[in-house]
Amino acid sequence: xxxxxxxxxxxxxxxxxxxxxxxxxxxxxxxxxxxxxxxxxxxxxxxxxxxxxxxxxxxxxxxxxxxxxxxxxxxxxxxxxxxxxxxxxxxxxxxxxxxxxxxxxxxxxxxxxxxxxxxxxxxxxxxxxxxxxxxxxxxxxxxxxxxxxxxxxxxxxxxxxxxxxxxxxxxxxxxxxxxxxxxxxxxxxxxxxxxxxxxxxxxxxxxxxxxxxxxxxxxxxxxxxxxxxxxxxxxxxxxxxxxxxxxxxxxxxxxxxxxxxxxx
Amino acid sequence: xxxxxxxxxxxxxxxxxxxxxxxxxxxxxxxxxxxxxxxxxxxxxxxxxxxxxxxxxxxxxxxxxxxxxxxxxxxxxxxxxxxxxxxxxxxxxxxxxxxxxxxxxxxxxxxxxxxxxxxxxxxxxxxxxxxxxxxxxxxxxxxxxxxxxxxxxxxxxxxxxxxxxxxxxxxxxxxxxxxxxxxxxxxxxxxxxxxxxxxxxxxxxxxxxxxxxxxxxxxxxxxxxxxxxxxxxxxxxxxxxxxxxxxxxxxxxxxxxxxxxxxxxxxxxxxxxxxxxxxxxxxxxxxxxxxxxxxxxxxxxxxxxxxxxxxxxxxxxxxxxxxx
Numbered sequence: 001x002x003x004x005x006x007x008x009x010x011x012x013x014x015x016x017x018x019x020x021x022x023x024x025x026x027x028x029x030x031x032x033x034x035x036x037x038x039x040x041x042x043x044x045x046x047x048x049x050x051x052x053x054x055x056x057x058x059x060x061x062x063x064x065x066x067x068x069x070x071x072x073x074x075x076x077x078x079x080x081x082x083x084x085x086x087x088x089x090x091x092x093x094x095x096x097x098x099x100x101x102x103x104x105x106x107x108x109x110x111x112x113x114x115x116x117x118x119x120x121x122x123x124x125x126x127x128x129x130x131x132x133x134x135x136x137x138x139x140x141x142x143x144x145x146x147x148x149x150x151x152x153x154x155x156x157x158x159x160x161x162x163x164x165x166x167x168x169x170x171x172x173x174x175x176x177x178x179x180x181x182x183x184x185x186x187x188x189x190x191x192x193x194x195x196x197x198x199x200x201x202x203x204x205x206x207x208x209x210x211x212x213x214x215x216x217x218x219x220x221x222x223x224x225x226x227x228x229x230x231x232x233x234x235x236x237x238x239x240x241x242x243x244x245x246x247x248x249x250x251x252x253x254x255x256x257x258x259x260x261x262x263x264x
Numbered sequence: 265x266x267x268x269x270x271x272x273x274x275x276x277x278x279x280x281x282x283x284x285x286x287x288x289x290x291x292x293x294x295x296x297x298x299x300x301x302x303x304x305x306x307x308x309x310x311x312x313x314x315x316x317x318x319x320x321x322x323x324x325x326x327x328x329x330x331x332x333x334x335x336x337x338x339x340x341x342x343x344x345x346x347x348x349x350x351x352x353x354x355x356x357x358x359x360x361x362x363x364x365x366x367x368x369x370x371x372x373x374x375x376x377x378x379x380x381x382x383x384x385x386x387x388x389x390x391x392x393x394x395x396x397x398x399x400x401x402x403x404x405x406x407x408x409x410x411x412x413x414x415x416x417x418x419x420x421x422x423x424x425x426x427x428x429x430x431x432x433x434x435x436x437x438x439x440x441x442x443x444x445x446x447x448x449x450x451x452x453x454x455x456x457x458x459x460x461x462x463x464x465x466x467x468x469x470x471x472x473x474x475x476x477x478x479x480x481x482x483x484x485x486x487x488x489x490x491x492x493x494x495x496x497x498x499x500x501x502x503x504x505x506x507x508x509x510x511x512x513x514x515x516x517x518x519x520x521x522x523x524x525x526x527x528x529x530x531x532x533x534x535x536x537x538x539x540x541x542x543x544x545x546x547x548x549x550x551x552x553x554x555x556x557x558x559x560x561x562x563x564x565x566x567x568x569x570x571x572x573x574x575x576x577x578x579x580x581x582x583x584x585x586x587x588x
Contacts, residue, residue: 104282119290240409
């Protein structure tokens, strides 16, 4: 364990626990409107202040953490499933499948990803499920390339020849032997992917086409914070810092894992 | 060299076709028709009128015919007419491209100017406190949400301190300025957007530079240079740096789509009339021809950037041409 990894993992675990414990820790219902306490500054009653509907910001932040982290993790899960399957097929079978899949990867990499996401999200409904799917569907290319490269070298190794010799099928070889052995570099890419997905979700929500209110996400709290920026600094400061620190945590964790892998 | 360039140009054809297919699919497989918006807000639009609209836009034809028609027009750089103001799409995009490319170019230069020294010095002092702090610093830039940083800078630098203008690319009385004042005016307007965009991109280049440099410094020829008694300065800047810099060209090409994509955010925040804002507005008003045009041109620019990067790489590193 190096310092980067410990630092990153600490942040990641902290926010994960905060998100899981949200219902236990939060003093208020995140959706409870209190018109007597609109935009109050952080105080003993509302430690992070309240928003323009008098809702407790601390509670909304914690429930927002659930939404933001969930979107990040599931989006990356989707991208890992697509990337690993396509990369494994390309690497293992080679030939026409390989050419076809890798050309597809090249083409997808040409698009400014955020443009593609924006177009699809706006044409479909901006729901939380659509956001996860679209982020996943536009971010699997790196994973596919990594898996393919790993499998290209792994499939020439003796233990794979041994599998062929005892009559193991392609599916078994790919899923039981090749993919597990090729996952190490993918792990780095997945960790960094969570950070990227959280940023994309918050950007979309900020632009108003991401997670839709009243469901809180860090991005849409910020979007509201922008309109009351002069009057309520806490609406900008806390959600922005939360996104920043979480994304930093996942990035440092990923970088830490990368360094560890390079050493071994 | 010419053979290499030709081979690369031919390789672009399938990619361009793929780009057009994906763009077309994204727009046409999504539910709803481009004419819905025109019809939706106007209850008087009858079924016949709707069908007539569909006919005008060719939407009553089978999908593959529509695609081929569109592709034929694309090959003549005819991207159609915008739904919102009936201007040719290509003209709308053409007036926005220089702004977005200009900002991105400025931010790439800034990234290189700051990122390369950070990468090199971190590699030389590998695993030191300095190296660790720089890692955290560049990752901080990467992790800060662009829109958040933009708003904070706008508020502090622009509104509270009144140092820089916070929206648009030129002042209202721009036309009365002398040419020197005009340049200063544009620089002042673009300072914040360029800074925001560069801060986010710093991590990529500096980390890449660092790992290249760490790798190069362990090579045999560096040991040889040390053995013959060269100063550490000469070793780092004359021998190692040149070799570590080469691959950066490629990573620059790869970072283009991210930069162009990121322009949506800061162009909307700083009200900069660039491609990103055009795209956002078109998406919001479902201006399909513009959406498709920007997607194709954005991807085309990336292709072009990668091609230029590869060609310049091949020009400085003869090993590349000989491969394949």
